[in-house]
Amino acid sequence: MAEANKGWAVCSVCGKEFEIVGNRKKCCSKACGEERSRRQCCERGKARYRALSPEQKKELAMKRKQAKPKKVKGAMKPKFQNELARAAAEARKHGMSYGKYVANCEGRRYG
Numbered sequence: 350m351a352e353a354n355k356g357w358a359v360c361s362v363c364g365k366e367f368e369i370v371g372n373r374k375k376c377c378s379k380a381c382g383e384e385r386s387r388r389q390c391c392e393r394g395k396a397r398y399r400a401l402s403p404e405q406k407k408e409l410a411m412k413r414k415q416a417k418p419k420k421v422k423g424a425m426k427p428k429f430q431n432e433l434a435r436a437a438a439e440a441r442k443h444g445m446s447y448g449k450y451v452a453n454c455e456g457r458r459y460g
Protein backbone atom coordinates (compact mmCIF):
# COMPACT_ATOMS: atom_id res chain seq x y z
CA MET A 350 0.00 0.00 0.00
CA ALA A 351 1.88 3.02 -1.26
CA GLU A 352 -0.69 5.46 -0.01
CA ALA A 353 -0.26 4.46 3.62
CA ASN A 354 2.07 7.40 4.14
CA LYS A 355 -0.79 9.82 3.89
CA GLY A 356 -1.44 11.09 7.38
CA TRP A 357 -4.55 10.65 9.39
CA ALA A 358 -5.57 12.82 12.24
CA VAL A 359 -8.43 13.26 14.63
CA CYS A 360 -10.48 16.39 14.19
CA SER A 361 -10.02 18.58 17.21
CA VAL A 362 -13.56 19.85 16.85
CA CYS A 363 -15.81 16.89 16.16
CA GLY A 364 -13.38 14.10 17.04
CA LYS A 365 -13.80 12.41 13.69
CA GLU A 366 -10.82 10.69 12.09
CA PHE A 367 -9.89 12.31 8.80
CA GLU A 368 -7.23 12.14 6.14
CA ILE A 369 -4.76 15.00 6.17
CA VAL A 370 -5.00 16.88 2.89
CA GLY A 371 -2.83 19.90 2.16
CA ASN A 372 -2.72 22.39 4.99
CA ARG A 373 -5.70 20.99 6.77
CA LYS A 374 -4.23 19.13 9.73
CA LYS A 375 -6.40 19.90 12.72
CA CYS A 376 -9.92 19.70 11.42
CA CYS A 377 -11.84 17.45 9.09
CA SER A 378 -13.69 20.19 7.27
CA LYS A 379 -13.85 23.90 6.66
CA ALA A 380 -16.82 24.15 8.98
CA CYS A 381 -14.86 22.49 11.77
CA GLY A 382 -11.92 24.80 11.07
CA GLU A 383 -14.17 27.80 11.50
CA GLU A 384 -15.63 26.32 14.65
CA ARG A 385 -12.12 25.70 15.97
CA SER A 386 -10.96 29.27 15.43
CA ARG A 387 -14.16 30.52 17.02
CA ARG A 388 -13.59 28.32 20.06
CA GLN A 389 -9.97 29.40 20.35
CA CYS A 390 -11.03 33.01 20.28
CA CYS A 391 -13.67 32.28 22.89
CA GLU A 392 -11.23 30.34 25.08
CA ARG A 393 -8.75 33.19 24.99
CA GLY A 394 -11.46 35.58 26.12
CA LYS A 395 -12.52 33.21 28.89
CA ALA A 396 -8.93 32.80 30.09
CA ARG A 397 -8.56 36.56 30.25
CA TYR A 398 -11.83 36.79 32.17
CA ARG A 399 -10.77 34.05 34.60
CA ALA A 400 -7.60 35.98 35.39
CA LEU A 401 -9.62 38.92 36.66
CA SER A 402 -10.37 39.47 40.31
CA PRO A 403 -14.00 39.35 41.50
CA GLU A 404 -13.98 43.15 41.79
CA GLN A 405 -12.76 43.49 38.21
CA LYS A 406 -15.43 41.08 37.04
CA LYS A 407 -18.08 43.15 38.77
CA GLU A 408 -16.71 46.28 37.14
CA LEU A 409 -16.76 44.60 33.73
CA ALA A 410 -20.39 43.56 34.21
CA MET A 411 -21.30 47.13 35.14
CA LYS A 412 -19.51 48.47 32.09
CA ARG A 413 -21.33 46.02 29.86
CA LYS A 414 -24.67 47.15 31.26
CA GLN A 415 -23.79 50.77 30.64
CA ALA A 416 -22.54 50.04 27.14
CA LYS A 417 -26.06 49.25 25.96
CA PRO A 418 -27.11 51.85 23.44
CA LYS A 419 -29.72 54.25 24.73
CA LYS A 420 -32.94 54.50 22.80
CA VAL A 421 -33.41 58.09 21.74
CA LYS A 422 -37.04 59.00 21.37
CA GLY A 423 -37.87 60.74 18.13
CA ALA A 424 -34.37 60.41 16.76
CA MET A 425 -35.71 58.92 13.55
CA LYS A 426 -38.29 61.63 12.96
CA PRO A 427 -37.95 63.29 9.59
CA LYS A 428 -36.63 66.80 9.77
CA PHE A 429 -39.69 68.48 8.27
CA GLN A 430 -41.80 67.21 11.15
CA ASN A 431 -39.55 68.98 13.60
CA GLU A 432 -39.78 72.11 11.47
CA LEU A 433 -43.55 71.85 11.49
CA ALA A 434 -43.63 71.48 15.26
CA ARG A 435 -41.26 74.42 15.63
CA ALA A 436 -43.40 76.62 13.40
CA ALA A 437 -46.55 75.58 15.24
CA ALA A 438 -44.95 76.40 18.58
CA GLU A 439 -43.83 79.75 17.20
CA ALA A 440 -47.34 80.44 15.97
CA ARG A 441 -48.80 79.68 19.39
CA LYS A 442 -46.32 82.07 20.93
CA HIS A 443 -47.68 84.84 18.71
CA GLY A 444 -51.25 83.87 19.52
CA MET A 445 -51.93 82.74 15.96
CA SER A 446 -53.03 79.52 14.37
CA TYR A 447 -50.36 77.76 12.38
CA GLY A 448 -52.10 78.64 9.12
CA LYS A 449 -52.29 82.30 10.02
CA TYR A 450 -48.70 82.32 11.14
CA VAL A 451 -47.51 80.83 7.85
CA ALA A 452 -49.69 83.24 5.86
CA ASN A 453 -48.23 86.09 7.87
CA CYS A 454 -44.71 84.95 7.12
CA GLU A 455 -45.46 84.56 3.44
CA GLY A 456 -47.11 87.97 3.37
CA ARG A 457 -44.10 89.55 4.99
CA ARG A 458 -41.76 87.87 2.58
CA TYR A 459 -43.57 89.11 -0.47
CA GLY A 460 -44.91 92.31 0.98
Ligand SMILES: [Zn+2]
Pocket residue numbers: 360361362363364365376377378381
Ligand atom coordinates in the same frame (compact mmCIF):
# COMPACT_ATOMS: atom_id res chain seq x y z
ZN1 LIG B 1 -14.55 17.88 12.35
